[in-house]
Amino acid sequence: MSTPMGFGRMHRKEDARFIRGRGGYVDDVNLPGMLYGAILRSPHAHARIVSIDTSAALAHPKVKAVITGETLAGLNLAWMPTLSADTQAVLATDKVRFQGQEVAFVVAEDRYSARDALELIDVEYDALDAVIDARKSLDPDAPIIRDDHEGRADNKIFDWEAGDKATTDAVFAQAEVTVTQDMLYPRVHPAPLETCGAVADFDKVTGKLTVWCPTQAPHAHRTLYALVAGLPEHKIRVISPDIGGGFGNKVGIYPGYVCAIVGSIVTGKPVKWMEDRSENLMSTSFARDYHMRGEVAATRDGKIQAIRVKVLADHGAFNGTAQPTKFPAGFFHVFTGSYDLRAAHCEVTGVYTNKAPGGVAYACSFRITEAVYLVERMIDVLAMELGADPAELRMKNLLRSEQFPYTSPTGWEYDSGDYQKTLQLAMDMAGYDALRREQAEKRDRGELMGIGIAFFTEAVGAGPRKHMDILGLGMADGAELRVHPTGKAVLRVSCQSQGQGHETTFAQIVASELGISPDDVDVVHGDTDQTPFGLGTYGSRSTPVSGAAAAMVSRKVRERARQVAAAMLEASPEDLEWAVNESGGAWTVAGTGAGKTIQEIALAAHSSLELPEGIEGHLDATCVYNPPNLTYPFGAYICVVDVDPGTGQVKVRRFIAVDDCGVRINPMIVEGQVHGGLADGVGMALMQLMAFDEDGNHLGASFMDYLLPTAMECPSWELGETVTPSPHHPIGAKGVGESATVGSPPAVVNAVLDALRPFGVRHADMPLTPAGVWRAMQGNPIRT
Ligand code: CDP
Structure with a gap:
């Protein structure tokens, strides 16, 4: 492949080192005299800490320090601020609030001794009832999780709304047709292949702290360390070396990073801490966990007029979601999607539960994945109600190119688009009419084939300083x-x-x-x-x-x-x-x-x-x-599935993805980004789930239980493109990294439910595992 002078396909320069095994990751950092840290974690989802005895661990010949919440409290570091301006325990002092929470940190001469010594720490817990189901978190008798907040009487974090309630309610009151659907976007985990970790090196002579850490936001980390620990910012250096995937999981500051820093300050040596897979899945930021009720008002001939949404958002034990300060539900209020509506309104209530904190934007722009899923499922629910073809219904309601720049009912200014063209291209590539004929023939034979469509608009490139900041830092x-x-x-x-x-x-x-x-x-x-x-x-x-x-x-x-x-x-x-x-x-x-x-x-x-x-x-x-606006990439996805009527197993046979991300700098890299996102979407739709039992035990703490898609589950992706440049971006580009993760889950779910149409199933929650599909076929699509 020749090297273009500017834009065009070219092989990735960084691959020269990656494919030769020359990448440099955090765990490759080895410093003279370096010590190793390990974290003792809570076995309980909710328990009071009665006592912690570290004497046996300290007596281990290779242990150099054992740090507890009490040690940190002495340094005023037992709690740290989260990206949502809540507080999070670095090491628990009073209670543990989720299974896997950090309780103590051992620093030893080698990794194995650090892990061994964890077993020597004796913690006495007084187990408490746990709140695992967000829908029960606001019950009057629910245990109060954040009793560290003075005067707190419930588990509510926030109530937030967007849009115009009065106008929306008025449109609904007069609508010819309305549909309502409850759905859950379940808790999933970004699961990057490289787990989180840090090497901290505090030099007592120069007062300089160097932290190697796979963070997606090195500068924000440095400023927060300076603000929280009171260290001078110019004496802190954060180095984020090669990273083995982030997907939102590596945005925030985790207790392990702070512990490694304190470990280095206490021992005077560099300290490395690397979490293992289970620790990553159990304690670092999850995504989604949105219980949503969508309602759509339309005319009988299929013109959508308004959409109304209520959300219960499960944020875990500490509100560690990452989004611009003004938006506690991220960019969820882009839920009107790609459609021309008269009115919209959403209400979001955030609650604490005894689960790991987070709620990160897992390969999406701050909750747009949830918003797109909601609206694209609702369009299919409406199509079913009206007996309309879902492609035609979308075509009829999509924004038209002359409406751009378009201000949505919840205040977003979409920069540019030609949605009909993009959907038409996807339908042409798929051979939509022929697919519908094939489906009709198969249905006559009792075979279950489904065709699912999703059209998405993303809002990426946060963001204009006047509208957006994270913890006061402009974007x-x-x-x-x-x-x-x-x-x-x-x-x-x-x-x-x-x-x-x-x-x-x-x-x-x-x-x-x-x-x-x-x-x-x-x-x-x-x-x-x-x-x-x-x-x-x-x-x-x-x-x-x-x-x-x-x-x-x-x-x-x-x-x-x-x-x-x-x-x-x-x-x-x-x-x-x-x-x-x-x-x-x-x-x-x-x-x-x-x-x-x-x-x-x-x-x-x-x-x-x-x-x-x-x-x-x-x-x-x-x-x-300072970006004047966000950019609004969009796309039309069509998924074709076959469902085994005997087992409920779903096979994704075809997936057509037409993306418009404005001008493409490197089409090869764009296609790679889309491939990855589509695979992610298939995973979320069909297999990924962070499940808990009613005591809060985590049931997916390894890749044996938390399933990721492989090439076996993915078809050969069929990609297309349209190019509608962003009018305000200097090179006309829009972001693309996350489009496919946003757009693909509803396409897969819509396809599976289309296949199940003979059973009259209107909705079933992700992941659509064989067992889930089977239950839906029996007329019992239980909530996840
Ligand atoms: O922020 P992140 O890198 O995850 O997402 P992005 O800005 O959408 O970019 C993902 C990759 O695709 C980068 O290497 C971009 O430069 C590339 N890209 C491109 O070549 N053309 C576009 N229009 C958008 C992204």
């Missing part, structure tokens, strides 16, 4: 670009790749702006000492925000190059034209052909060439990009 991203004398460039960005190929695509952005090869651009990220401030990578914000910053800083450099070229050519800067041809970018005097390439300009910018007054030498620039 603008910095970029720095330096072009060396020989024309080779280094771009420094604040976002953090976890496998998305930023070292390639961000180099392509600079390359296309400066007319140099992407091979001549190095991208530096993941080190707070080396990169400008920014809020990191999640919610597909890298391309919309940091990618825009990369384009803008390149344009600044190009302008400086124009001034230098003018001095070289003894011409006026206004008379110069920028052009990129096969040999690269150059500033040329209009109409003369005389010009200077960017490489010649770079050398001259560092030379003794006399520059006009006010023009600095060298070729570099910085910028901070």
Whole structure:
């Protein structure tokens, strides 16, 4: 594959090290004299701590320290703030509030001794009743989970609403047809292959703390460490090395990170802590857990008029959800989806339960996955009620291209779209009419074939400073670009790749702006000492925000190059034209052909060439990009399934995905992102579930029980594209990293329920395991 000068397919630059086993992950960091930490975790979901005896563990010959909540309380570090401005216990002092909660931290000479010594710690618990079902959390007799909050009398975290209730209720009161459906988007886990961990190294002499940690947001972590621990921010360096997948799981600060830091301060040695798979699944941020009731009002001929939603959101024991401050339910209020409605209203109530904290945006932009699932299921429920074809119903109600920019009833301003074109392309690729004929024939023979459609709109690129912050930190991203004398460039960005190929695509952005090869651009990220401030990578914000910053800083450099070229050519800067041809970018005097390439300009910018007054030498620039709006990628997905009538097993036979993410920087990487997201969606729809028994015992703490999709469960994806550029993004790009995870679950579920139409089943909750499908076929689709 040849290297393009700018946008286009090219192999990922970072793969040179990944496929040779040369990636550098946190667990590869080994420092002289390093010690190892391990965490003792609660076996109970809810219990009072009566006593903790660490004496036997401390007597272990290889143990260097045992840290408890009491130790941390002495340092004022027993509790830390969460990303939702709640507090979370670093190590439990009073009670444990979920199974797997952190109780004590052992630091030892090696990993094995640290683990062994955990068994020597004697904790006496007084078990309490646990609240596991969110629907019972507000019962008057429910035990109070957060009695650390003074005066708290219930388990409610927040009530929040969006939209116009009065208008929505009025439309419903007069509607010709209404449908209502309860559904659960169950608790799932991002389950990155690399678990979380940290290496902390506090240097007592310099007072410098270095933390290696696979965080998606290194700068935000540094600032929070400074604010919480009272350490000077310039003395903290957070290094986020290669990351083996994040998907939202690596946004927040976990107790283990704080323990590793305290362990290093206490022992004076570097401390490494790496969690194992069960710890990752049991105690780090989950996603979803939204109990939703959707209602749609429509005319009898299928024009949707309003949508109304009530949500009970299970946030676990500490409200650790990650979303911009103003939005306790994230971006859920984008639930009107891709449709032209008159009115909408949602109410969300967040509650505490005795489960792990979190509620992260698992491969989506802050709860948009839940919103898209809700609206796309509701469209199918309405189609069933009306006896309408779900594709036709969507076509009839999708926003039309002339309505953009479009302000939704809950206040979102969608930037651009041509939804009908995208859905039509997906239907053409699928051969929709032929599929329906095939289905009809099969139904006559008793075979169960289903066709599911989902149309989604995402809202990614958080976000405009005036609307969005996380814990008071605005969501603008910095970029720095330096072009060396020989024309080779280094771009420094604040976002953090976890496998998305930023070292390639961000180099392509600079390359296309400066007319140099992407091979001549190095991208530096993941080190707070080396990169400008920014809020990191999640919610597909890298391309919309940091990618825009990369384009803008390149344009600044190009302008400086124009001034230098003018001095070289003894011409006026206004008379110069920028052009990129096969040999690269150059500033040329209009109409003369005389010009200077960017490489010649770079050398001259560092030379003794006399520059006009006010023009600095060298070729570099910085910028901070404050996005004017989010970008709104969208797509049309069609899934074809066959369901075994004897076992309820679902086979995804075909999956057609047409994505529109505006201008594609590297179509190969975009397709890879879509493949991954589709697989994720199949997993959530058919097999992934974080289940608990009624005492709060976690039933999915290994990959034997928490099932991830493999190639065996995935068809050969059929991808298509439309390109509707974002009008406000400097290169017209919209994010894409999470589109497929958002759009695919409802397509699969709609397909399975379409297959089950002969049984009259209107809805069944994910995951649609063979047992779940079987129950639905017996007319008993119980809630998960
Ligand atoms: O924030 P995150 O990197 O997860 O998501 P993203 O910004 O959507 O980007 C995912 C990958 O796809 C990055 O390497 C992007 O640069 C690339 N991409 C692209 O090539 N063209 C687009 N229009 C959007 C993303």
